[in-house]
Amino acid sequence: MEHDEIIENVKNSIIQMQGVGNTLLLNEEDREIIRELEKKADEMTLMGLGRGDNKGVKAVLKNDVIFAFTTNMNFCWPEGPNVILMHDGCVVGQDVDDEAKLEEVKTCKDKLVIGNIVIYDTSVLKKMDVKNNPLIVVLPPKPCADVEAVDKVCNVVLASPSPPSDEYLKEKMGLENLHGTGTFLLGFDFDCSCN
Known part of the structure; x- marks a missing residue:
């Protein structure tokens, strides 16, 4: 199975998840922008409690392929803690x-x-x-059973981006920052047996 076909299968799997809107396949430039936005977000004080450590996004950024997707209020968040x-x-x-x-x-x-x-x-x-x-x-990395079930993928990671990354992703997809909408990042690697 070719990588393009696997990527298309993952995209279709994401689109079929309840509460998912748009999807976007990220490129290298997007990865670097998100890496920098997350670095800055980690340094900010969160909820007046302390600083952040978005382990989920850091894990996603290590994957071969990264999708961003938008969610609405019908999206089922991964089982906690988030x-x-x-x-x-x-x-x-x-x-x-x-x-x-x-x-x-x-x-x-x-x-x-x-x-x-x-x-x-x-x-x-x-x-x-x-x-x-x-x-x-x-913010820990989360599993995503829907995508884990796709043939020839491994190391699937779901992550909730920081507000600056969320804004960047929505802007990149040409969407307004509406109440009740959010974004997630999903990364995966190609299974070794694909090569």
């Missing part, structure tokens, strides 16, 4: 999708809920120094 808070190498919080669990956590005196983010131990907030020892907001 945001992990780290401090001194330890997980100290994460996003929680379960409403009942969030309500339960809100009753715990030593935990803090910000939107759907739970900080497990509020004493971490007193210990941290935003300038010298901040929380690290990690």
Whole structure:
């Protein structure tokens, strides 16, 4: 199977996912622009908590092929956590999708809920120094079963880009930045048996 055919099969798989709109195959220039945008985004303070570490996008940028695609409110986010808070190498919080669990956590005196983010131990907030020892907001790489099922692909990685990369991708696709729309990056490698 030729690489072009594999790329087309992956594109078709992405388009068939619920809540997906446009797709865009990224080129080398796009990779470099996103790499720089993500580097700058990692240095910014996120949610007033600390700096970022978008491990998902970093993993995608290592793949042979990268697609960007837009999503709407019908898109099913990968199973969580999609945001992990780290401090001194330890997980100290994460996003929680379960409403009942969030309500339960809100009753715990030593935990803090910000939107759907739970900080497990509020004493971490007193210990941290935003300038010298901040929380690290990690956006982990995620799997994508729909694309993993495509023949002759491997190392499939799904990632949520930072707001600057999201804006760049929407602009590149000629789309407005509307409420409820987002972007994802999906990378994959050609299976060794393709060669």
